Amino acid sequence: MSDRLPGFSTLAVHAGAQPDPTTGARATPIYQTTSFVFNDADHAASLFGLQAFGNIYTRIGNPTNAVLEERVAALEGGTAALAVASGHAAQVVVLQQLLQPGDEFIAARKLYGGSINQFTHAFKSFGWNVVWADSDDIASFERAITPRTKAIFIESIANPGGSITDIEAISTVARKAGVPLIVDNTLASPYLIRPIDHGADIVVHSLTKFLGGHGNSLGGIIVDAGTFDWSAGGKYPMLSEPRPEYHGIRLQETFGNFAFAIACRVLGLRDLGPALSPFNAFMILTGIETLPLRMQKHCDNAKAVAEFLAGHPAVASVSYAGLASDKYNRLARKYAPKGAGAVFTFSLKGGYDAGVSLVSKLQLFSHLANVGDTRSLVIHPASTTHSQLDDAAKVKSGAGPDVVRLSIGIEDKEDLIADLEQALGA
CATH class of the missing domain: 3.90.1150.10 (Aspartate Aminotransferase, domain 1)
Incomplete structure (x- = not known):
């Protein structure tokens, strides 16, 4: 193409995908494999040390999933994305990078019931504490901020009532507090709302819903806006401090504006393991084409x-x-x-x-x-x-x-x- 920026419908069909170089297949193949062969010992070492990009094991990444990740990142206007097994898995992986035991995050009361349950009960076992705010009262988010606050979580269109959240106003609160704004964009999809355009730092989806669109495949995704400075203030050591499992790499320093997506992959998905199957990635990709x-x-x-x-x-x-x-x-x-x-x-x-x-x-x-x-x-x-x-x-x-x-x-x-x-x- 020319230098023209593709439109939304074009990205929904083409972003992230190319004809298969071996067979010429136009549809993205289902790479139904657990593992990938290394070129040599040095290649393997560079992949495991985060010195090169490539495929190691489908729990960490897969070529079919990679097309899905690039496509949703393009539709949302983010720098990178990570596909996982479900929307709930996306929320766990995101917050694992941000919160230590005893930390807090603020969430809007108007949320999907499963998220309310997850935040209130399941996350307690990790020592993560939710503080509730009212999306109709922006000041309630400001009042909820404490030194332990590490994130704010909202839905762009709230489930079940369909209310619209004032993303920009809550983003202003998050910026002032120096914490990232996470927006669940499941009910809107990027066709209706792109939260990053309104100040979101992280976007999550249940791919099971409108993006997949046919009620046949579970999936979730995390989109990194590339807008947050994870090294500021020392609040986010998972991203700003040396990682011992990767020879002291500082993810923010090494990966810049897609460091959060990398952290979710190499610290969250690698160890927690909620991998999306390549078959489900293929089904969801097909759904996105008609989004x-x-x-x-x-x-x-x-x-x-x-x-x-x-x-x-x-x-x-x-x-x-x-x-x-x-x-x-x-x-x-x-x-x-x-x-x-x-x-x-x-x-x-x-x-x-x-x-x-x-x-x-x-x-x-x-x-x-x-x-x-x-x-x-x-x-x-x-x-x-x-x-x-x-x-x-x-x-x-x-x-x-x-x-x-x-x-x-x-x-x-x-x-x-x-x-x-x-x-x-x-």
Whole structure:
């Protein structure tokens, strides 16, 4: 190509990929192997010593996965990326590079229920402590900062309620505190929002959702923005101090603006081991090729369904930032002008029992615990994904007892509305 910077749809198809040099295969091959042959002893030593880039063992890296990593980094505007086994694995690997036992990180209350559970309970065994803040009250993040704070974690579009987070405002808080801002961009995808453009230092995804898009492969990814100085203040010794397992290399000094992605690979993925299978990487790559087409249809359908529900007598309220009346519409127009996403919630006048009943009466919507599929999905969070929370925490996270979550697919919107209409009528 010329010096022209490729557009988003072009990157979604081509970034990171070339025809296979041996066979000429145009689709990225599935390198279904555990290990890779070294040229000689010196080559092997240079790979293990981080003096050269290359393949050693699929737990650490794989050529199929490398194409996926380069593609998502390009779509997000980052310097490098690391693919892992799931979105939860991405969160563990990221925070392992940042936190020591006794350290804290601040997280927005409006998060996926699984993340709330992971942060509140599982991370305690590592000695990592979460401090909660309210994404509707930016000052709550400032109040939560202490000398032990090492990161701030938010979602660009919050799950399950679909609220839009003011990334730039929270980034300002993170910059002032000298800590990185981590943004889970799963529900938006880079097609709708690129958090790095708004001040994020690290972006994570569950690749299982909109990027893969077909509900057939688990995966997660970490994108390094290359914007944070890991050596400042001595807060992040994993990156700034000599690494004994690599002959005293300082990762920040050696790898510069992609040092964090390297740390996640050679300190996190290598030792914790949540490797993404090459087959899943191939499936997710195939999904990404149609991401722009799918996301626009997802958003267009979601807006139509939300407008229908907003006018239905059985519905108490609809939480969808794409509606002009929604409290997050202003932020949606700023951060996601192409659409406010495809995941949102609505409340039923009949409360908890009505939510459970509705789910059982829908026919086209699939009742399952996932989002971001080509198929439309439904769940009652209070009885499933957020059931481990107490009632007050459910409400704070946007998953009150009367709330139903929809993930709108790419079917004909008229059919989706008709299915909702019959279920609400029943």
